[in-house]
Amino acid sequence: MDENTVLRKPLISVRVFHPQKLAQHGNAHSSLHMRVLYIGDVAKLRWIVMNQAVNNASKESATTPKTDLVNRQYRLKTRPAERINADTFERVEERVPELKDGQALVRTIFLSLDPTNRIWVTDVEQYMPPVQIGEVMRGIGIGQVVASKNPKYTAGQLVSGAVGWQDYNVIDGTESWPFSPLPSNLPVPAEDLAGAAGFTGLTAYFGVFDIARASEGKTMVVSAAAGAVGSIAGQLGKIAGCRVVGIAGTDEKCAWLTNELGFDAAVNYKAADWKEQLTKATPDGIDINFENVGGEIMEFVFSRLNLRASVALCGLISSYNESSDERTKVSLSKVLMKRIRIEGFIITDFADKFPEASVKLITWLAQGKIKSRSTIVDGLENAPEAVNQLFDGSNVGKLLVRVGELSK
Numbered sequence: 159m160d161e162n163t164v165l166r167k168p169l170i171s172v173r174v175f176h177p178q179k180l181a182q183h184g185n186a187h188s189s190l191h192m193r194v195l196y197i198g199d200v201a202k203l204r205w206i207v208m209n210q211a212v213n214n215a216s217k218e219s220a221t222t223p224k225t226d227l228v229n230r231q232y233r234l235k236t237r238p239a240e241r242i243n244a245d246t247f248e249r250v251e252e253r254v255p256e257l258k259d260g261q262a263l264v265r266t267i268f269l270s271l272d273p274t275n276r277i278w279v280t281d282v283e284q285y286m287p288p289v290q291i292g293e294v295m296r297g298i299g300i301g302q303v304v305a306s307k308n309p310k311y312t313a314g315q316l317v318s319g320a321v322g323w324q325d326y327n328v329i330d331g332t333e334s335w336p337f338s339p340l341p342s343n344l345p346v347p348a349e350d351l352a353g354a355a356g357f358t359g360l361t362a363y364f365g366v367f368d369i370a371r372a373s374e375g376k377t378m379v380v381s382a383a384a385g386a387v388g389s390i391a392g393q394l395g396k397i398a399g400c401r402v403v404g405i406a407g408t409d410e411k412c413a414w415l416t417n418e419l420g421f422d423a424a425v426n427y428k429a430a431d432w433k434e435q436l437t438k439a440t441p442d443g444i445d446i447n448f449e450n451v452g453g454e455i456m457e458f459v460f461s462r463l464n465l466r467a468s469v470a471l472c473g474l475i476s477s478y479n480e481s482s483d484e485r486t487k488v489s490l491s492k493v494l495m496k497r498i499r500i501e502g503f504i505i506t507d508f509a510d511k512f513p514e515a516s517v518k519l520i521t522w523l524a525q526g527k528i529k530s531r532s533t534i535v536d537g538l539e540n541a542p543e544a545v546n547q548l549f550d551g552s553n554v555g556k557l558l559v560r561v562g563e564l565s566k
C-alpha cells in the first residue's frame with residue numbers, strides 16, 4: 159500500500175476536535191480533519207507475529223558506498239539469567255550505507271522500552287521468536303525519514319515500526335515488520351505516538367473494552383497502575399463508568415493516579431497494610447482485574463473477585479526476570495464456583511482494529527479526556543541500563559529513550 163493509495167483510499171477518516179482550535183474559534187467547525195492511517199497495512203501487521211524483524215543496516219555488503227553517518231547498534235551477546243546487564247549486548251558501530259533506489263533512511267527518535275524486551279531476550283516459547291544471539295535488539299518506536307529514494311517515504315516524515323536498538327534503519331518498505339508513515343497533523347506529541355497513542359494505549363484499550371468488557375458501575379482494579387499501560391487502562395475504565403482502583407509502588411505514584419488521572423483510589427503495595435487498604439477501597443469486591451504484575455498482588459486481588467468477574471491478563475512482570483513463570487497461584491476452584499473469566503491477550507491479536515482504536519485514543523488525548531506521561535531517558539547508550547527501570551519501578555508512565563532529536 160503506497161502513500162498514493164492511502165491518500166485515495168484512507169483506512170479511516172475522522173474529524174477530531176482539536177482543543178486549541180476549539181478554544182480559538184469556539185465552535186465545532188474548527189475541527190482538525192485527520193486521516194488516520196496510523197499503523198497502516200493490517201495484513202502486514204498480522205505477519206509481524208510470524209516473522210522476526212531484523213531491520214539491520216549491516217545487511218549491506220562491505221563494498222557498498224558508505225556515508226559519514228555512524229549507526230550504533232546493540233546486538234544480543236548473552237542471554238541474561240536475571241536482569242539485563244552490561245554483558246547482555248555488544249555495541250557495534252557501522253557507517254550507514256548510501257541509499258540505493260527504492261530505499262529510505264530512518265533515524266530513530268524514540269525507542270520504546272517495554273517489559274517484553276526482557277521476554278524477547280529469553281529463549282522460551284513466546285508470542286514471537288526470541289531475538290537470536292548476534293541480532294540487533296528488537297525494539298519498537300518512532301523514527302524520522304532522513305532521506306528517501308522510495309515514493310512511500312518522504313524526508314521529514316515520522317514513521318512507526320520496529321526501529322531496533324540502533325540509530326538508523328535503511329528500509330525499502332518490504333520489511334517483515336513494516337515502517338508505517340504517520341500523518342503529519344496528529345494533535346499529539348511524538349512521544350505519545352510511541353506510548354499512549356501507540357501500542358501502549360492500544361494494549362490498554364483492547365484490554366479494558368474487549369477483554370475485560372468494562373461497563374458502568376463495575377469495580378476495576380489495575381496493577382502496575384502508574385506505568386504506561388496501567389495508567390491508560392485505569393483512565394479508560396473511568397470512561398467506561400467503572401470505579402477504578404490502582405495499585406502502584408510509591409505514594410507519589412498513587413497521588414498522581416487519584417489527583418491527576420481521576421482514579422477513585424490507589425494503594426501503595428509496598429505499605430505494610432496494603433491488603434487492608436485494598437479491601438477498604440473495594441468495599442463491594444472486585445468485578446474486573448486488569449492484571450500487569452502477577453504474583454502476590456494478583457493473588458490478593460483474585461481473592462476479592464466477585465461472581466462473574468473478569469481478569470484481563472495483560473502481563474506478569476513480577477516473573478520476567480525469573481526462570482520460572484510458576485509464581486502466581488490462583489484457585490481454579492474459585493474460578494469455577496464464581497464463574498470467573500480469565501483471558502490472556504497480546505496486542506497484535508487486535509491488529510485489524512487498530513485504526514478505529516487509534517482514532518479514539520488520539521481524540522481522547524487531544525481532548526484531555528485521558529492524560530499521558532512519559533519518563534524519557536536521553537541517549538541510546540543508556541538503553542541497556544534504563545530498561546531495568548521497568549523492574550525497579552523508577553519509571554512513571556511510558557518509558558522511552560530519546561535516541562535522536564526530531565528535525566523540523
Ligand SMILES: NC(=O)c1ccc[n+]([C@@H]2O[C@H](COP(=O)([O-])OP(=O)(O)OC[C@H]3O[C@@H](n4cnc5c(N)ncnc54)[C@H](OP(=O)(O)O)[C@@H]3O)[C@@H](O)[C@H]2O)c1
Pocket residue numbers: 271272273274358361382383384385386387388405406407408411450451455471472473474475476477503504505506547548549550551552553554555556557
Ligand atoms: N499483552 C500485551 O500485549 C502487552 C503489551 C504491553 C505491555 N504488556 C504488559 O503490561 C505490563 C505493563 O507494561 P508497561 O509497558 O506498561 O510497563 P510499566 O507499567 O510502564 O512499567 C512496569 C511497572 O511495573 C511495576 N513493577 C515492576 N516489577 C514489579 C513487581 N515485581 N511487583 C509489582 N510491580 C512491579 C513497576 O511499577 P511500581 O512502582 O508500581 O512497582 C514498573 O514501573 C507488563 O506486564 C507488560 O508485559 C502486555
